[in-house]
Amino acid sequence: MLLLSQIIIALVAILHLYFLWLEMFAWTTKAPKVFRNFDKDLFPKTKAMAANQGLYNGFLSAGLIWSLLISNPEWSTNVAVFFLSCVLVAGLYGALTVSKRIFYVQGIPALLGLILVFLR
Numbered sequence: 001m002l003l004l005s006q007i008i009i010a011l012v013a014i015l016h017l018y019f020l021w022l023e024m025f026a027w028t029t030k031a032p033k034v035f036r037n038f039d040k041d042l043f044p045k046t047k048a049m050a051a052n053q054g055l056y057n058g059f060l061s062a063g064l065i066w067s068l069l070i071s072n073p074e075w076s077t078n079v080a081v082f083f084l085s086c087v088l089v090a091g092l093y094g095a096l097t098v099s100k101r102i103f104y105v106q107g108i109p110a111l112l113g114l115i116l117v118f119l120r
Contacts, residue, residue, distance in 0.1 A: 005116035006068055009080055012087060012109050013064035016057040023054030037099075060087055077117055084113045 022031055027050040028043045043050075063083035070076040091107025 001116060001119050005080075005113065005120055008109065008113040008116055009064050009068055009084070012084065012113055013061045013068075015106070015109065016061035016064070016087070019057040020054045020061065023050040023057065025054075027051065027054075060090075073120075077120065080117050081114065084110045084117065088114065 022034065027047050031050070032038070032040050032043055060083055063079065063086075067076050067080035067083060070079060087110035088107050091103045091105075091110060094102030094106060
């Protein structure tokens with residue numbers, strides 16, 4: 001169960017690194033293809049806002065990666081629970097305010113990670 005929880009944590013971290021890249025560095029080039037429901041003229045106007053969101057996604061990813069590198073099992077679990085919970089809350093909020101799809105992409109993997117962490 002430990003290995004499976006670590007794999008899910010790593011996948012959630014990679015997903016948030018992708019969000020970081022998309023929002024900070026590819027907002028006006030690749031993001032319009034991902035967020036098709038937004039008008040294309042909004043992307044240049046919201047570039048700074050998206051970069052800020054990307055930075056936060058980077059922090060989430062860094063915390064999840066950190067949890068995988070901690071040798072003390074108790075601390076590793078605590079850090080993983082904290083950052084997975086942050087991702088879950090962000091996924092729930094995004095589902096309530098923007099699109100339910102956010103919960104499927106962001107919230108469910110975090111929830112699965114939390115369940116597996118507690119089953120270690």
